[in-house]
Amino acid sequence: MKKVLVDLTIREVEQLNATCVLLLMTAESPLPAVLPGQFAELRIDGTPTVMLRRPISIHSFSPEKNEIGFLVQLVGDGTRWLGNLKAGDKVNTLLPLGNGFTLPTDKNANLLLVGGGVGSAPLYYLAEELKRGGYNFTLLIGARSAKDLYRRDAYEALGRVEYTTEDGTLGQKGYVTNHTVLGEKFTQIYTCGPKPMMLSVAKYARENNVPCEVSLENKMACGLGACLCCVEDTKEGHKCVCTDGPVFSIDELKW
Amino acid sequence: MVKTDVKIGGLNLKNPVLTASGTFGYGIEFADFVDLNKLGGFIVKGTTLNHREGNPYPRSAETPMGMLNAVGLQNKGVDYFASNIYPQLKDFDTNVIVNVSGACIEDYVACAEKVAALDKIPAIELNISCPNVKQGGMAFGVQAASAAEVVSAVRKAYPKTLIVKLSPNVTDITEIARAVEGAGADSVSLINTLLGMAIDSEKRRPLLSTITGGMSGPAVKPIALRMVWQVAKAVKIPVVGIGGITTGSDAVEFLLAGASAIEVGTANFMNPAVTGEIVDYIEDYLVRHKMNSIDELIGALEV
Structure with a gap:
């Protein structure tokens, strides 16, 4: 592009x-x-x-x-x-x-989007596109407290949204990986948020054999794949988060 | 039409604007922003005989008007370059220069020989000044005798234009410059990054995985300018000026100090279109100052 x-x-x-x-x-x-x-x-x-x-x-x-x-x-x-x-x-x-999320080819896919705090930002545009494409998806957003969740009306206007908060002020109390919605059967997961959260989501995805894409964040300089500063240590060696990512399949990562 | 072309050894540059290795990838990453053919040339990422994974993350830290990096010469090796990258670069109407690095003299020589075999690469920049790898060149570049030894070995194996990139992390850079000139270098480029460090005071940890790293960006420009001025007076071969060049007027300052060409580095991260803008600025500068040729500008500092 x-x-x-x-x-x-x-x-x-x-x-x-x-x-x-x-x-x-x-x-x-x-x-x-x-x-x-x-x-x-x-x-x-x-x-x-x-x-x-x-x-x-x-x-x-x-x-x-x-x-x-x-x-x-x-x-x-x-x-x-x-x-x-x-x-x-x-x-x-x-x-x-960067590369962006891989949109599903199967219109019957059941998708789960898991966001944590401000890290859920890119999932909004993903959800907009999924809605436009007529896909079936659930947004699961976690935060410390209800006051840390933003634009709830906008997210809820796009489709089904579930929440967890650590203090129980909104949705289910606890972490996203404890939410009961994870008992449902999903065919693809997309996640973005704090690394510990994404690691837990990746673990859930592996255990349940669901393909999972994560959006990484780190310190960048050029954004064009030239300076090689923003590397993630993947199974195939150091890769630039700015051009090989920021979205990676968990199968590529050493997670 | 003003004359902007300069000569570095056997190399003819249509203008003095080059890019600093490690800040411009393989050029093509910047093709959406700069007409690469408009540049005097570009110097591609540091290349070694064998594949190198580089240092662990974090490899960079922003500092006031500058940055530290500790990439550690991540590259897939010279054979990969020759078979996968070179075919994409060979048809550009500009000079593509390969920055060659190594851990021992034999590696430098072997890598330079492989690059010599590539028809459309008219020059190498020998990196004897990388501060980010344990045996990464800087060990060679901080002593006149070892600098001369590696340059003289590569000189025997490499027939085209040989530019040697110098480290500023030395007591007297003119001594090293004279040593590599004596060993057969066609040109010296300077400065590579300054060894620096940054600390996260809250976490009480270094910001780089390697603790220390190479500092670049506008903050280093006065040091680089001073060293270029000193070296230009000390050697007869052309000097390529590097260090914090961010604007066209920065580039002109280096030319005035005696550089025959310049490399733009960290500024590519701030503005990916900057190299093309600097080419235009220099041409405009010559017209404004009623100069017919860039030769009137090089070393024209009035003191």
Whole structure:
């Protein structure tokens, strides 16, 4: 897929909770096609401690509105700069990057999407595409507490959503891997979230013989497979998360 | 039309803009952003005789206006390069240069011989300065005698243009530059990364798996510029300037300091289109300053 370097203009900034914002952006010309699970590298301007672009997963994408959404967790100087942007501001962006999730070929597939906290961001666009394709899917989202879950109405508008919270403030109390929905029969799992959660999901998938794709995250520089900084140690040696991933089948990983 | 071409040994560059090894992959990763044929050339990823997995993750850490890396020369080896990558590169209308690294003199020589057999590769850049592998070249590059020894062995085996990439992690870089010039190098390129370190104070752990790594980016530019200026005065062979070049005016500064060509490195991560922009800037600079040829710019620093 052809990658572009484009100045995106912020249409809307929505503060979702204390540490998370949704940035909806557009471009003067039509945005390139984007696959669920791909990401972008956003340039951070005017912040002396930040030189490198920040890799951010694509949360939503609408060719009709020519709009792309990024869900940004405010963790450091770079993401805080993004969080302070206002409508009309511009962000130089490199996209689309990475491989994306593999969509099922079987229309009767029963799919499970497991997200943890802000890590569930790319699953929203995946769910949008699955809904558009008429697939049967369940979203299972886990968080520490109900207040850490964002855009619940938007997720619920796409289909069936189940929740777990560690403090029991929403859905079933505990971790995603303890949820009773896992007693159902699924044919494919997609997951993104904190690594311990993804490891547990991968274990469940192996034990139940269900194919599973995970979206990894690590420190990146170029985003283009050139610098070889963002490697994951796979069964076939070091692979770049930015170009060989960020989505990997668990069969490729040493998990 | 201003004259922007420069000569490095037997190598003719249409302009002085090259890319630094390890920051530009095999060039093709950047083809969506830069017309590769517009560049003076590009220097591909450090290549060794045998496959190398490189160092464990984490391999990079951002630092103020710079970064550390400890990739450790991950590559699939020169034979893989020759059969799988070279066919994709050989038809570009620019100079594709291979950065050659090794753990011992025999490996450097064997790797250089294999690259010499590739018709469309007119030059190698000999990496005697990688700080990220235990026997990774830097051991050769920090002593004049060992630097001369490896260069002289490769010189005998490699008939085309031989550029030697120098380490800044030395007491006197001009001494090493003169030693490799004496051993038959056609050119020296400098600087490779500066040995550095970063710590996560909360976790009380180093940020790199290897503890120390190579520092690059805009923060190193003043050091690189000073070393290029010193080396350009100390040797007769052309100097290729590297270190924190991020804008066209950075590139012009290195040319003024005496570099005949420059390599753009870490800036490719900040702006993948930057190399093409630097080519345009230099041409525009020559016009603005009423120079007919880039030769009027090289070493033209007024002191």
